[in-house]
Amino acid sequence: MKKELLSILKNNCRLSVEEIAVMLGTTSEEVDAAMKELDEKGVILAYNALIDWEKVDHEYVTAYIEVKVTPQRGQGFDKVAERIYKYPQVTACSLVSGGFDLFVVVEGKNMKEVALFVAEKLAPIDSVMSCATHFVLKKYKDSGVIFNRTSEDDREAVVL
Amino acid sequence: MNIKQMVKKNILETPPSGIRKYFDMINEMEDVISLGIGEPDFETPWTIREEGIYSLERGKTHYSSNAGFIELRREISNYMNNRFGLEYDPKDEILVTVGGSEAIDISIRTFAGPGDEVIVPEPSFVAYKGCVMFAGATPVTVELKAEDRFKLKPEQIVNAITDKTKAIIIGYPNNPTGATMDYEDYEAIVEVLKDKDIIVISDELYAELTYEGKHVSIAQFPEMKDRTIVINGFSKAFAMTGWRIGFACGPADALEQMKKIHQYALMCSPTTAQYAAIEALRNGEPEVRRMVEEYDRRRRIMVDGFRKIGLSCFEPIGAFYVFPDIRVSGLSSDEFCERLLMQERVLMVPGNSFGACGEGFVRATYATSIDNIREALVRIRRFLESL
Numbered sequence: 295m296k297k298e299l300l301s302i303l304k305n306n307c308r309l310s311v312e313e314i315a316v317m318l319g320t321t322s323e324e325v326d327a328a329m330k331e332l333d334e335k336g337v338i339l340a341y342n343a344l345i346d347w348e349k350v351d352h353e354y355v356t357a358y359i360e361v362k363v364t365p366q367r368g369q370g371f372d373k374v375a376e377r378i379y380k381y382p383q384v385t386a387c388s389l390v391s392g393g394f395d396l397f398v399v400v401e402g403k404n405m406k407e408v409a410l411f412v413a414e415k416l417a418p419i420d421s422v423m424s425c426a427t428h429f430v431l432k433k434y435k436d437s438g439v440i441f442n443r444t445s446e447d448d449r450e451a452v453v454l
Numbered sequence: 455m456n457i458k459q460m461v462k463k464n465i466l467e468t469p470p471s472g473i474r475k476y477f478d479m480i481n482e483m484e485d486v487i488s489l490g491i492g493e494p495d496f497e498t499p500w501t502i503r504e505e506g507i508y509s510l511e512r513g514k515t516h517y518s519s520n521a522g523f524i525e526l527r528r529e530i531s532n533y534m535n536n537r538f539g540l541e542y543d544p545k546d547e548i549l550v551t552v553g554g555s556e557a558i559d560i561s562i563r564t565f566a567g568p569g570d571e572v573i574v575p576e577p578s579f580v581a582y583k584g585c586v587m588f589a590g591a592t593p594v595t596v597e598l599k600a601e602d603r604f605k606l607k608p609e610q611i612v613n614a615i616t617d618k619t620k621a622i623i624i625g626y627p628n629n630p631t632g633a634t635m636d637y638e639d640y641e642a643i644v645e646v647l648k649d650k651d652i653i654v655i656s657d658e659l660y661a662e663l664t665y666e667g668k669h670v671s672i673a674q675f676p677e678m679k680d681r682t683i684v685i686n687g688f689s690k691a692f693a694m695t696g697w698r699i700g701f702a703c704g705p706a707d708a709l710e711q712m713k714k715i716h717q718y719a720l721m722c723s724p725t726t727a728q729y730a731a732i733e734a735l736r737n738g739e740p741e742v743r744r745m746v747e748e749y750d751r752r753r754r755i756m757v758d759g760f761r762k763i764g765l766s767c768f769e770p771i772g773a774f775y776v777f778p779d780i781r782v783s784g785l786s787s788d789e790f791c792e793r794l795l796m797q798e799r800v801l802m803v804p805g806n807s808f809g810a811c812g813e814g815f816v817r818a819t820y821a822t823s824i825d826n827i828r829e830a831l832v833r834i835r836r837f838l839e840s841l
Contacts, residue, residue: 296531316754364511452473452476452491452801453492454492454579
């Protein structure tokens, strides 16, 4: 049941506990208990809204940064990753395979702010060898959701 | 010339679908939530659409062989075997049709004509009766009952059979009731049908949309396989209604004859759809599972919702319809739907559109968003309270 509960929440975390219980064919109490447990165990980390900031008056820029790093003896990449992800400007950070090591997402008010953050904070970190910054120009899809999608239900009103 | 006088009697006498008036009403309304749409709200999965587009780009715009591309028939053969344990030879036991609808039409026309009877259990898909009448044959109605959970019972068949009976049309999972037949249900009717010269036309378009247990086909009974035409397709399971592609599987001797009508009337089914269908069977499964999961959740919400607002509701196991009993309102199905539409702008289909015995019920589909279902239920409750 937990897996199905998670898949429901992943798509829509605004459903009421009662509705989820009906969907799963169980009781509200059970769903409530399962959600608490998943929260406590750190399985569910957050219930976020996915927002298209372009549609509101909000100065905002995102950059994807490829970071090459020298791993440190005994600590691997974790220590340097931690030094990076602790900055609130960093909204995501992953260790990846391929031509670079850390994939870092940075958000800021404008390009200058992000560029300065990279120049002054990220690049100077001891084990960071290089940073390649890619500014996001247009978002098409995020978290499985297509942006600016005009989906009108144009089906015939009655089909037998 | 009076055109009407020229029209064939059996065409003239077939009533048009009873829901036409709603189209006119709805045209002048805004903010209507329609629970009357008998097709998926999902778009065809992209991988399938993309294959259709790609075929056009490559200039694949010609006829296929009458029975459909052999690659597609091979995929259908594998699919029927893997999903339902039914073996059909792609060479001569599978016919790709223009939607399940064509398969229904030509299988009836192949076997029944003037003087013949075809047993049509109701409530059921409206086209069955119409196609029987167009073929010049006589539909013999069997009234399925809510207390039987809208399953077909052996004694009902026995009572309907005469020496003119040529075929019976069985449609499960059922539109409009959402009922299904399990193995034991079929076992009982196989006893009646197994040694009769009656063709079984089994419309299994909604087979993938079975929410509890596994879909059972009457053709899985060895004694029935060589007297059954199984009809399936891509419209419901793969959300491909507009592509118009389905198929019929059955004994080679039957398909050979059906193929003649198909060949002369339709040539072949749209080739763009055929290329897309190959992709659907090769790589569409995960998307089907995702859609079925979503339907199942909505199904539970809708059934629970109807029950909570005081409309008793048989638990539908398949398709994407709920068939609540509205007799508690004191209104006929037609009155109920018309007044609900005018008052609260929710559209449902009167149960009697699917046969007289559907009176007292309405069909609501959950092939629409959870938000729509939620809002519709609020409005229907308000409507019931106003009565």
